[in-house]
Amino acid sequence: MANATNQDLGAGKSKYISDGVSNVSLNYIESAKGALLTDVEGNEFIDFACGIGVMNIGHGNPKVVDAIKAQAEKLVHTCFMVNPYASAVALAERLCRLTPGDFAKKAFFCNSGAEAVENAVKIARYYTKRPAVVVFDNAYHGRTQLTMTMTSKIKPYKFGFGPFCPEVYRMPFGDEVGADKLKDFFIKNVNAEAVAAVIAEPVQGEGGFIVPPDDYFQELIKICHDNGILFVSDEIQSGMGRTGKMFAIEHWGVEPDLITTAKSLAAGMPLAAVVGKAEIMDVVHPGGLGGTYSGNPVACAAALAVLDVYEEENMLEKSVALGNKLWARFEAWQKKYAIVKSIRGKGSMIGLELVNTQTGDPAADETLKLVKHCHANGVVALSCGTYGNIIRTLVPFVITNEQLEKGLAVMEAGIAKIDA
Numbered sequence: 001m002a003n004a005t006n007q008d009l010g011a012g013k014s015k016y017i018s019d020g021v022s023n024v025s026l027n028y029i030e031s032a033k034g035a036l037l038t039d040v041e042g043n044e045f046i047d048f049a050c051g052i053g054v055m056n057i058g059h060g061n062p063k064v065v066d067a068i069k070a071q072a073e074k075l076v077h078t079c080f081m082v083n084p085y086a087s088a089v090a091l092a093e094r095l096c097r098l099t100p101g102d103f104a105k106k107a108f109f110c111n112s113g114a115e116a117v118e119n120a121v122k123i124a125r126y127y128t129k130r131p132a133v134v135v136f137d138n139a140y141h142g143r144t145q146l147t148m149t150m151t152s153k154i155k156p157y158k159f160g161f162g163p164f165c166p167e168v169y170r171m172p173f174g175d176e177v178g179a180d181k182l183k184d185f186f187i188k189n190v191n192a193e194a195v196a197a198v199i200a201e202p203v204q205g206e207g208g209f210i211v212p213p214d215d216y217f218q219e220l221i222k223i224c225h226d227n228g229i230l231f232v233s234d235e236i237q238s239g240m241g242r243t244g245k246m247f248a249i250e251h252w253g254v255e256p257d258l259i260t261t262a263k264s265l266a267a268g269m270p271l272a273a274v275v276g277k278a279e280i281m282d283v284v285h286p287g288g289l290g291g292t293y294s295g296n297p298v299a300c301a302a303a304l305a306v307l308d309v310y311e312e313e314n315m316l317e318k319s320v321a322l323g324n325k326l327w328a329r330f331e332a333w334q335k336k337y338a339i340v341k342s343i344r345g346k347g348s349m350i351g352l353e354l355v356n357t358q359t360g361d362p363a364a365d366e367t368l369k370l371v372k373h374c375h376a377n378g379v380v381a382l383s384c385g386t387y388g389n390i391i392r393t394l395v396p397f398v399i400t401n402e403q404l405e406k407g408l409a410v411m412e413a414g415i416a417k418i419d420a
């Protein structure tokens with residue numbers, strides 16, 4: 001479809017792609033650089049979404065593009081389980097060093113966040129010889145049968161897709177639960193001796209950018225370990241510098257048994273990993289973990305370049321600076337617009353909670369209007385939250401000041417409209 005318009009492509013999509021796949025925007029993107037997307041008709045968009053948290057370092061970083069090109073010319077695929085290659089080993093070594101925990105670690109590669117979570121559960125069950133996993137209200141872990149079961153929100157993620165997997169138990173998150181509640185949970189819902197792992201997003205993503213209290217994970221991990229339960233930190237959205245630390249769980253100073261990472265790890269190449277304590281990662285029999293594309297050479301080359309970019313281009317500092325700017329602006333909006341009830345998040349992972357000014361109920365319709373206003377005015381914005389009333393920022397760390405100001409001006413104009 002040479003020179004096809006957005007409308008032509010929309011018609012093609014309706015005809016050939018399942019209606020089960022929806023789009024936030026109707027603009028078909030042709031190219032992207034930094035924080036700017038350009039569609040097939042030449043329209044430009046400032047990216048406040050990062051392809052849902054994937055392009056933290058920005059689109060088209062030349063070091064990553066060069067690494068992908070060079071690797072594609074040399075070797076695209078062998079299947080690591082058949083013929084291994086160096087880049088996967090080098091990346092595993094770097095991830096083992098980067099992840100929190102002063103103990104021997106090992107990694108396993110796969111293709112998507114959901115697959116990483118599935119594998120973390122497989123490994124935890126194998127190691128503990130226990131069946132159950134505990135997850136949280138507002139959790140999002142993916143769309144495969146097990147991770148969909150672990151995910152909290154019914155529509156759109158679970159509706160019509162049951163039956164769900166057994167042995168998944170859900171408890172309240174954050175403020176709503178201290179250590180005592182978890183003990184109570186073991187009395188009322190599942191006995192601790194049956195639980196292989198507690199799996200948490202340290203800052204919840206799709207569920208609404210929810211940050212638990214300062215001592216939360218210290219308490220949680222202690223109860224887990226007192227009961228022989230593994231603690232898994234799902235860093236698929238909160239990791240790779242988004243909260244200002246490489247992995248969000250570092251804000252709590254605790255060391256998870258296993259960590260899942262994906263999204264910004266390879267800046268758009270499909271790659272995910274489980275990284276954790278060597279004694280746990282090694283328990284599985286040879287051949288028990290794998291996958292045709294797991295740790296693909298081009299994806300590994302991209303991830304190695306991405307990690308270089310984090311170091312050489314100070315990505316964590318950029319995330320913190322961006323977060324400070326966003327936080328200050330959002331505080332000003334909170335004072336000015338009654339619809340903005342709260343601001344939550346860490347680093348540059350920040351959400352704005354929007355509520356109905358009369359009733360105090362979640363303002364889902366208004367949030368949708370705001371997202372549409374942003375798209376219509378050249379800003380790719382995303383909502384999230386169990387009640388669909390959170391505007392989230394997943395802005396590339398490399399956004400220019402001018403782009404950021406332009407994007408925020410559009411967003412503020414939209415908030416002023418829905419606040420009226």
Ligand SMILES: Cc1ncc(COP(=O)(O)O)c(C=O)c1O
Pocket residue numbers: 052112113114115117140141142143201205206234235236237238262263
């Ligand atoms: C915390 C978390 N876990 C898991 C996933 C699933 O990742 P994927 O979409 O790559 O399967 C996501 C995706 O948004 C996520 O945010």
